[in-house]
Amino acid sequence: VTSSASTPNGLGSTTGPSDVDTSRDEKAEAAVDDNTGPFVYDLFSIMVHSGSAVGGHYYAYIKSFDTGKWYSFNDQTVSAITQEDIHKTFGGTQRSSMSYSAYSTYYTSSANAYMLMYRQVDKKRNVNGLPRDELPEHVNRLVKLIEEQEEEGRRQLELDRTVCKIKVYYRQKLGVPIMEKRLEVNKDKTLKEAVAVAHKLFALEGVVPIERCRLVKYDDFYESLERSYEGMEDTSMGQLLGGVRQAYLYDLLLEAREEEDVFDAYAPSGCTLKVFEVVLKGGVVRPVNVIHTSLNITVGDLQKLLERKFKFPAATSRIAMEKYYLDHALLSNPMSSLKMEGFYRCNKVYVEPHGEGQKAVLFSQTKFFSVLDGYAHSINLQITLPPMQTEKEAAAAATDGGVKLNNSPSAADEKTASKEDADKDKTPADRTITLKVDKRMTVATFKEQLSKTVGAPAENFKLYRTYPNGQEFEVTRLTDTLSQYNSDAKIVVRMGRALRVGEVRIKLFLLKINDSEYSKHLVDSVVSKGMTVGALKNQLVDDLKTAGSTVTIDPTRIRVRKKTWKEPRTILLDNQKFDLDIIVYPGWESYVQELDKEEELTSSADTAIFVRHWKPSSHTLGPLEEIILKDRKVETLKKRLSEISGIAEENVDFAKGRGTFPCDCNVLELEDEVDWNPPVVILSQYPLYLSDDGVVLYFRDHTEPTRKLTEEERLELQKQETTRLQRSTVRTTYSYTREEKALKIYTDGSKSSSDSEV
Numbered sequence: 239v240t241s242s243a244s245t246p247n248g249l250g251s252t253t254g255p256s257d258v259d260t261s262r263d264e265k266a267e268a269a270v271d272d273n274t275g276p277f278v279y280d281l282f283s284i285m286v287h288s289g290s291a292v293g294g295h296y297y298a299y300i301k302s303f304d305t306g307k308w309y310s311f312n313d314q315t316v317s318a319i320t321q322e323d324i325h326k327t328f329g330g331t332q333r334s335s336m337s338y339s340a341y342s343t344y345y346t347s348s349a350n351a352y353m354l355m356y357r358q359v360d361k362k363r364n365v366n367g368l369p370r371d372e373l374p375e376h377v378n379r380l381v382k383l384i385e386e387q388e389e390e391g392r393r394q395l396e397l398d399r400t401v402c403k404i405k406v407y408y409r410q411k412l413g414v415p416i417m418e419k420r421l422e423v424n425k426d427k428t429l430k431e432a433v434a435v436a437h438k439l440f441a442l443e444g445v446v447p448i449e450r451c452r453l454v455k456y457d458d459f460y461e462s463l464e465r466s467y468e469g470m471e472d473t474s475m476g477q478l479l480g481g482v483r484q485a486y487l488y489d490l491l492l493e494a495r496e497e498e499d500v501f502d503a504y505a506p507s508g509c510t511l512k513v514f515e516v517v518l519k520g521g522v523v524r525p526v527n528v529i530h531t532s533l534n535i536t537v538g539d540l541q542k543l544l545e546r547k548f549k550f551p552a553a554t555s556r557i558a559m560e561k562y563y564l565d566h567a568l569l570s571n572p573m574s575s576l577k578m579e580g581f582y583r584c585n586k587v588y589v590e591p592h593g594e595g596q597k598a599v600l601f602s603q604t605k606f607f608s609v610l611d612g613y614a615h616s617i618n619l620q621i622t623l624p625p626m627q628t629e630k631e632a633a634a635a636a637t638d639g640g641v642k643l644n645n646s647p648s649a650a651d652e653k654t655a656s657k658e659d660a661d662k663d664k665t666p667a668d669r670t671i672t673l674k675v676d677k678r679m680t681v682a683t684f685k686e687q688l689s690k691t692v693g694a695p696a697e698n699f700k701l702y703r704t705y706p707n708g709q710e711f712e713v714t715r716l717t718d719t720l721s722q723y724n725s726d727a728k729i730v731v732r733m734g735r736a737l738r739v740g741e742v743r744i745k746l747f748l749l750k751i752n753d754s755e756y757s758k759h760l761v762d763s764v765v766s767k768g769m770t771v772g773a774l775k776n777q778l779v780d781d782l783k784t785a786g787s788t789v790t791i792d793p794t795r796i797r798v799r800k801k802t803w804k805e806p807r808t809i810l811l812d813n814q815k816f817d818l819d820i821i822v823y824p825g826w827e828s829y830v831q832e833l834d835k836e837e838e839l840t841s842s843a844d845t846a847i848f849v850r851h852w853k854p855s856s857h858t859l860g861p862l863e864e865i866i867l868k869d870r871k872v873e874t875l876k877k878r879l880s881e882i883s884g885i886a887e888e889n890v891d892f893a894k895g896r897g898t899f900p901c902d903c904n905v906l907e908l909e910d911e912v913d914w915n916p917p918v919v920i921l922s923q924y925p926l927y928l929s930d931d932g933v934v935l936y937f938r939d940h941t942e943p944t945r946k947l948t949e950e951e952r953l954e955l956q957k958q959e960t961t962r963l964q965r966s967t968v969r970t971t972y973s974y975t976r977e978e979k980a981l982k983i984y985t986d987g988s989k990s991s992s993d994s995e996v
Contacts, residue, residue: 278359285353286327299324303366327351400425402475402482405489407456408440412512413525418458421490425476429453429467432475436492446494452501456491461512462583463530464488466504504530509576510584513548516558518590518605523613526589533581538572544589554593556606560586564614568601617677617725623669623692624699624733675720682716685736692731700736704728712743714824740767742822746778748789749799749806749829751848751862754965756900757804760830761785765816771798772812778830791830797837799931801827805899807932809839809846838866839931845870845921846931848900849892851883854944857905857955862934870921870928875935885939891915894926895934903936904959906952909944912936 284299297312299319310319329350357364373381406421419439423432437448455464467478476482495501513526526548531540541552561567561580566588569579590606601607671691675684685696692699701713703723710730714737737743741764748760763781765774775793782789800807806829816822839846845867851860865878880887893912895901903911913925921928947955 276358276360279356280359281354282357283355284324284327284351285355286349287352288349299327303364399482402479404479404486405458406436406439406453406492407458407489408436408442408492408494409528410494411525412514412527423475425474425479425482427475428472429475429478430471433492436490440492442494450495450497452493453490454493454504456489457583458489460510460583462510463491463504463508463528465506465508466501468503502530505532507533509533509581512584512586513544514586514588515548515550516588516590516606516609518609521609521612523588523609531576533577534575536572537569537574537576537579540569540576540587541572548589550589550591555589555591556593558588558590558601558606558610560588560614566607566610566614568606570601612676615676615678616674617720617723617727619673619675619720619723620726620728621671621673621688621691622728622730623671624731625669677720677723679720680716681713681718681720684720685716688731694733697736697738698733700732700734702730702732704730712737712824714743735764737764738766740817741765742817742824742826744822744826744828746798746828746830747801749831751806751831751864751900757801757829760789761787765822767815767817769816770812771810771814771816771820774798774816775812791832794836795833797831797833797839799829799831801829803898805932806831807930809931811840811842844868845928847875847928848932848934849879849882850895850934850936852905852908852936852938853942854909854938855942857945857947859905859908859936862900867921872919872921875921879937883937883939885937889939889941890937891940892935892937894928895936899932899934901934902963904956904963906955906959908936914938914940 282301282303286297286299288295288297297310299308299310301308308319308321308324310317310323327349370378370381401422402425403420403422406419407416408419409416417440419436421432421436421439423435427435433451433453434448436453437443437446437451442448442451452466454466456462457464467473470478479486493501508530509532511529511531513529514523515526516523529543529547531543535543537557538552540557541550541555544550544555544557545552557569558566559569559579559581567579588610673688673691675687679687681701682696685699685701689696689699702710703713704710713729716737716739743762743764745762746760748758750756750758761778761781762785763774763777772793775796775798778791778796779793782791797809799809810820810828814820838844846864847867848862848864850862853860863882865882867874867878875892876887876890879885879890879892883890891914893914894916895903896912916925918924918926
């Protein structure tokens, strides 16, 4: 509805709320009463669309039959409306800036009535809504439930307006992951009462007495202590936090102190220090605690503070700070303030308490710096080792020239186990360990160091990186460093010959073109730069033996061809070289195809094509065969098809299969589903585009008649085809829309010669 219309009982026939002029409505009602005809209707609902043709929102205006008042039903909101609101749905191009809608344009109204609902006026038949007491019992129960839910929602909303909700954190000690909870406390509760709620929230009863706990202002983003609330224990949380808000710009931290300690006051604009102790003898860095101080104190004051808090001798202790990421600086001037030294909201400081090592040399040449540097670049790796061999397996491996694992733990293993507090109850089969390594070392160096733990030379085992989603990828770049690994990254060790520089591990699949499951993984093999395809064929014999495969192959009766997704494509010649003529990469996939005779394809100019014989007289398909073409002329193709089938060359029709290999098709649809005899002279022309090996073509004798099937034969053949195609591992998908052909219907049952080809 884009304009208002004057009708005997139009929009004005309705009655509006009592606060608007209803004289016009009363006149309309009187007109209705005076009209004795049977086709008088009363408007009771308007469906409204707000927006434009691009998008918008729908809602409804509905009139109450009991009161005559109109209401807006907009999603979950129901509200009374005036006659003026209804008039706004008349549409038009005029709209004020106040009625702007995100979906509106200059040429549309922000709201338009698009459907009107009327009720025929008949006082004998018209009824109003049922009173509450006349509703069925099950409806009354449902209404009561809805009212209770609404009341509960109102109570919860009112409660939310009085409850402060803020993040609260707790950390038992430095070096332990911080815990996070959501503190919900009434705004009238005091800070002391909020501490009790937080204490219970973190289940600290019996762990830390509540008297040794307090809440302080905390910034999780900077991990900084912002301020403490001394003397404000009886202040309400609403006043302390600045009222009830949807979100706060800061958090709270529940602190716990030792029995003999006293809480320090945290002044705003201070500095948070994470304190670590450095033990030079063992090269150990261990976390101590977190403290808060002023940026204006000097380095000498900081030494005294650390002596008071942690008993580090101020006279001998040396302090270093992490100035930038992985960059440490010695605080050598006791008169310099922390602010001048570059401290900010949160900092890491490292304390060497006893002044050991040389002080006269540069800091970068001291043992103190060396320990810090090693600590900053260290990560923990979770290493899963292969199961231990039994003595019998080890002896067999040694006899076969395989890899023999050293099952006896070395001194290095025992030292690692003691450092990492290994679980003594683990069974011998459990070979998961944690190693601390320098992430600047290369993968090759890491393997050399790991070889003692594995019990085998580095070249006889492989590394796989396990990602959080469970995927595993072999680590092949030996010159890469471990800097890309995070702490606690997972590495799996598997026995087998590791890759050398310039080598790539590839996956080989066995191709059997006439099997329903034509592609099966055969073996993984290793190729190196400059290695020929012929050498790979000879190597496969040993690879299959090593893998324990039951497949036996004759290197002179196989071919290797590229695997594109599941498609068998370009055939690789014996003299072609990997990484020179053939680009390979980790995980590269290829097919191995067994041949009945020696390879016929001897040049990259030759083309190998799969063909299938379609026999319309019996509605059957022959098996896939492969032919080699020395050129890509259509006459050459027809000549080869004639040779393998016995069809006269001039009678050969051919068509390109559609979809993915093996391009299977229902025999009942094959005659019309593909384009027979495309108008080309060269096979690489449109629409064939036959420019690579592995294309599937159908062929037939066009003089062979198509046998007509009875309805029973057609149904039976359809069942057989459905079963056959369902067994196929790859469904046919069409990559382009086939050309539509005209359908001619002959009403007299005849067909003229001119219509022989539609």
